[in-house]
Amino acid sequence: MQVDTLVWYFEDFKESIVIDSSWQKLLSDQQLFKHQQDFYTKKNYIDTVDYDLSTDTLKHRLALLNANTPLDISYSEDLERLIQYYLKREKQNTEKLIRLSQYYFPMFERIFDKHNIPLEIKYLALVESALNPRAKSWVGATGLWQFMYHTGRMYDLDVSSYVDERMDPIRSTEAAAKYLKHLYDIFEDWDLALAAYNSGPGNVNKAIRRSGGQKDYWSIRPYLPRETSAYVPSFLAMLYIFEYAEAHDYQPHSTPMPYLATDTIQTKNLIKLEQVAEITNTNIEFLKFLNPSYKLGIIPYEPEKKYTIRLPYKAAGLFVANENKFYDYAQKDIAASEETLPQYYKVSDKIRYRVRRGDYLGKIAKRYGVRVSEIKRWNGMRNNRINISDRLTIYPRKANYTQTPIKKKSTHTTEGSKTTSAKSKTYTVKPGDSLWSISKQFEDLSVEDLKRINNLNNVGLKPGMRLKISS
CATH class of the missing domain: 1.10.530.10 (Lysozyme)
Structure with a gap:
């Protein structure tokens, strides 16, 4: 279902949120x-x-x-x-x-x-x-x-x-x-x-x-x-x-949307706030105000973590009644845009960064929101010298970066034996899966890798599909 169809479907039921400037x-x-x-x-x-x-x-x-x-x-x-x-x-x-x-x-x-x-x-x-x-x-x-x-x-x-x-x-x-x-x-x-x-x-x-x-x-x-x-x-x-505000003649305007007129819904797949705003005709700035913890305007999906979205009551009811259509539209919209989503990591997580041509410690530090001195301490470095293909341990603090994945090398036994690395692995798609949630489950695997390896282009995922994890 296309976005304009969804908007039309909600037109008779939605209550648009009007917020003064x-x-x-x-x-x-x-x-x-x-x-x-x-x-x-x-x-x-x-x-x-x-x-x-x-x-x-x-x-x-x-x-x-x-x-x-x-x-x-x-x-x-x-x-x-x-x-x-x-x-x-x-x-x-x-x-x-x-x-x-x-x-x-x-x-x-x-x-x-x-x-x-x-x-x-x-x-x-x-x-x-x-x-x-x-x-x-x-x-x-x-x-x-x-x-x-x-x-x-x-x-x-x-x-x-x-x-x-x-x-x-x-x-x-x-x-x-x-x-x-x-x-x-x-x-x-x-x-x-x-x-x-x-x-x-x-x-x-x-x-x-x-x-x-x-x-x-x-x-x-x-x-x-x-x-x-x-x-x-x-x-x-x-x-x-x-x-004693009234006694001192304080005269604030009333809020157009009290907290009690909103509700929370547990999300079941990755979705962007701008997609929800577009479909429900809700002001995007107001939606961000209701959901300030999503720094990038994206609600991620993790099987072991419960994320929620807060919406005005009317929009919340529509979301629950049609959430599968929401998620289907969201995945197709992201796939059609060929957008590379930022890599997911926790602040306490570390990554392994491979040095590329043109890199220097200051550039790498700025990219991940850390200090040069921290990179040196994490990697036991005495000076700022780095070489192409060096691997650096980094604990990122900056949110909106995408890391070029580092491919794992295949490990072989004796000559003529079968490969035992990730090269032979496949993954069976389950309900609620997305390329992003699947890529998170494998080290050094990105959404772009999955699309390229499996020739997915803009084809949506279906439960039961088998995806190659490495080419």
């Missing part, structure tokens, strides 16, 4: 996160501001908040100055955050409630990422909850060339809830758990020792790293402003 701009706004990070680390919010909010009123409101939460929302002059700064100078940005929160907060609340995390901690994501699922700090912390790679791996957030689950709103929020619960179990205090989330439990323990054994945030605050000393007050300031 301001919302599209907000979804892709990277500057808000950068502004927030700069504010927390560099801005001197202690500067004098005009106090429209009286101290007595603020103390009263903080006391009301404190009475209904396990957090310590105590008044301090620093917190008052920070709240006043937000009210005076950050109103426009805060209204943007309130608008984004209308999508994310219902998800956060559902997950935090399941893990018995105080619901107020949802405001932490405002400080961490400005609600940007693709946010990435200068040290590599990524996603709504700013997980470093190794911490993310501890909580089952995988990173590959196609997917970064630290950017997945649901998976990363589940991981954040588990990590926060772990930190609370260590310190038995939510404010200290928040400080440890930012600076690590080691720094909080050091601050406790330097304070003479004090175990409340405000007592150990002078002994914490500078960023962390502003971190918890920034969280409390956000909590106050969101809870």
Whole structure:
């Protein structure tokens, strides 16, 4: 079935997603996160501001908040100055955050409630990422909850060339809830758990020792790293402003697609977001916003891994009812374009790179997103000299590369005996297979190899077909 036929088939049933230009701009706004990070680390919010909010009123409101939460929302002059700064100078940005929160907060609340995390901690994501699922700090912390790679791996957030689950709103929020619960179990205090989330439990323990054994945030605050000393007050300031937004006349626009009006579907084969967007007439930028963890806009297929796509309800129902047609179209579309998909690898995976004419270490390092010094260390090299056909071990960090496959040499026994290498291997196609998923199962085998060896051209795969694995 051709794409225009599919679009026609859905025409009577689909509900097109109309998103105004301001919302599209907000979804892709990277500057808000950068502004927030700069504010927390560099801005001197202690500067004098005009106090429209009286101290007595603020103390009263903080006391009301404190009475209904396990957090310590105590008044301090620093917190008052920070709240006043937000009210005076950050109103426009805060209204943007309130608008984004209308999508994310219902998800956060559902997950935090399941893990018995105080619901107020949802405001932490405002400080961490400005609600940007693709946010990435200068040290590599990524996603709504700013997980470093190794911490993310501890909580089952995988990173590959196609997917970064630290950017997945649901998976990363589940991981954040588990990590926060772990930190609370260590310190038995939510404010200290928040400080440890930012600076690590080691720094909080050091601050406790330097304070003479004090175990409340405000007592150990002078002994914490500078960023962390502003971190918890920034969280409390956000909590106050969101809870009293109406009292301060914040007027954000409502979101056109609340989280509760979407659903997730487990995918069963490789498919591109642009293909789903084209068939369902869904805005591609909105689809990327709903599925931010797919770095290349491609949902891969791995038999042992469950990947999902989030769609508006109407499109989700259509997808489930017609998913085989979706996948059939997707495979034919990729085959017709003769596109070479980027090689799949996990961040922890290594590859063997064969040096080609014109290569030098700097060029290779740039291609894979690593440093020359790292390539030298991985390969025990004392200098930068490399020769054509040298094999280098590399742990890639760059996603969108394709590697020219290195063919395995055939190994023969005695003269006249049969070949025992991959040359004699074949593969029987199973339901749900694609050239990409098959190529992943064999070392140094690409989609282009499979097409060339088997003269596939644009012919689709069918269960039961036998494919040669090597020429």
